[in-house]
Amino acid sequence: VFAAAAAHAKYTANVARGVNRLSSAILASGKGSYVETTEGKRLLDFTSGIGVTCLGHAHPKVSEAAAKQCMTLVHGQCSIAHHAPGLELIDRLLPLMPDASLDTFFFSSTGAEAVENAMKLARAATGKQNIIVMRGGYHGRSVGTMALTTSKTVYSAGFFPLMPGVYPTTFPYWHQMGLPVDTPPAELAQKALFDLSLILSQQSSGKDTAAIIIEPVLGEGGYVPVSPEYMRGLREVCDKHGILLICDEVQSGFLRTGKYFATEYSGVRPDIMVMAKGIANGFPLSAIASRRELMDKQSPGSVGGTYAGNAVACAAAVAVADAFKEERILENVQARSRQLFDSLNTLRSNPYVLDVRGAGLMVATEFASPTPPAGDIFVNAQAPKSMASRVSARCLEKGMLLLTTSVFETVRFIPPLNISEQEMAEGCSIFKEAVEEVVK
Numbered sequence: 001v002f003a004a005a006a007a008h009a010k011y012t013a014n015v016a017r018g019v020n021r022l023s024s025a026i027l028a029s030g031k032g033s034y035v036e037t038t039e040g041k042r043l044l045d046f047t048s049g050i051g052v053t054c055l056g057h058a059h060p061k062v063s064e065a066a067a068k069q070c071m072t073l074v075h076g077q078c079s080i081a082h083h084a085p086g087l088e089l090i091d092r093l094l095p096l097m098p099d100a101s102l103d104t105f106f107f108s109s110t111g112a113e114a115v116e117n118a119m120k121l122a123r124a125a126t127g128k129q130n131i132i133v134m135r136g137g138y139h140g141r142s143v144g145t146m147a148l149t150t151s152k153t154v155y156s157a158g159f160f161p162l163m164p165g166v167y168p169t170t171f172p173y174w175h176q177m178g179l180p181v182d183t184p185p186a187e188l189a190q191k192a193l194f195d196l197s198l199i200l201s202q203q204s205s206g207k208d209t210a211a212i213i214i215e216p217v218l219g220e221g222g223y224v225p226v227s228p229e230y231m232r233g234l235r236e237v238c239d240k241h242g243i244l245l246i247c248d249e250v251q252s253g254f255l256r257t258g259k260y261f262a263t264e265y266s267g268v269r270p271d272i273m274v275m276a277k278g279i280a281n282g283f284p285l286s287a288i289a290s291r292r293e294l295m296d297k298q299s300p301g302s303v304g305g306t307y308a309g310n311a312v313a314c315a316a317a318v319a320v321a322d323a324f325k326e327e328r329i330l331e332n333v334q335a336r337s338r339q340l341f342d343s344l345n346t347l348r349s350n351p352y353v354l355d356v357r358g359a360g361l362m363v364a365t366e367f368a369s370p371t372p373p374a375g376d377i378f379v380n381a382q383a384p385k386s387m388a389s390r391v392s393a394r395c396l397e398k399g400m401l402l403l404t405t406s407v408f409e410t411v412r413f414i415p416p417l418n419i420s421e422q423e424m425a426e427g428c429s430i431f432k433e434a435v436e437e438v439v440k
């Protein structure tokens, strides 16, 4: 183990600068809702490694299943053969899909890769090229997904030209639309659908548009759940023009929002669903699910990947799916979500707290931006001393990891789905203290 000072020196000298880190902590271990640093500091983890460790760190059954698989078969390459945990995982996933038509899977390792595969599938299945994306969406950092990502310029700055054929439309999020926080969802949906109709009539017609991709809860863009009205409108537009609807549930999937998948809130059927993060509690695994008929349009050999659907990751994912049921995780998400909202809602009287929103344990608090200088009409993107990052920094000092998100002043809560009542109370009280100290 590195002494703390040596470790800091090492990562200053030898680790890429392009990564933006919430803390300078060096993690030595993690158990349940806590991680511990090499200096012996315990931190309450309200980030779950950005929504990945949904059953907490080192969940005994998941780690045990992975360890067992490590002693049996570590790598069974997808272009060479199937393997047992991969097939077992399909059996676990099938009943969880929001629609029975999503019966065919292709596994990969990261969220971005799965989004790339969704895009390739949409193009292969429709014979069309263009993709409509939601303004504020995040789909990854690879060269293809970076073009679909519009949540912040930092993800693409310096990396142009981006992949062509991508058209951003309005996501129904009041702040991004320049509307008041209490704008009714139906009005937001109507305005956003109007914008989509303009894209289709002015920029990329239905004849050229392969897919529309949406996060049913806008993730890095601010933890904004989409309204059922908008999702239903989107489905109608897709059906009318023969466009495929891709739901990117990389962050919102696997019980995170109080349903297995957030698309269930609207009852809308995706044509392609993208999954990752919570699927395997920290093991690198992602997937797309779609209809047999669409997947059959891809020529053999056109998709693959050395580590795609790794056997250890699949074994972990099987254990995750079993633990969800055995440990009644859904009930816990519902109870802890109520507890979190009850606590955050008491902050609404604070004039700096603009909005408390989200679903399940994917929840955000948005603060009012500091008053911009007179005449400044621009969004204060990532101001270094922003409210949200000051609150997050205070939480860290007090022993809790809490992420910010969006170009607005937003912090996001993504604790483990099996967090206890007491741990949630601890997190809420740290957060409230931090807010009071920052805005006193």
Ligand code: PMP
Pocket: 050, 110, 111, 112, 113, 115, 138, 139, 140, 141, 215, 219, 220, 248, 249, 250, 251, 252, 276
């Ligand atoms: N889609 C969404 C909705 C995400 O939240 C993320 C990751 N934050 C990605 C795609 C990309 O996943 P990865 O970082 O595993 O490539």
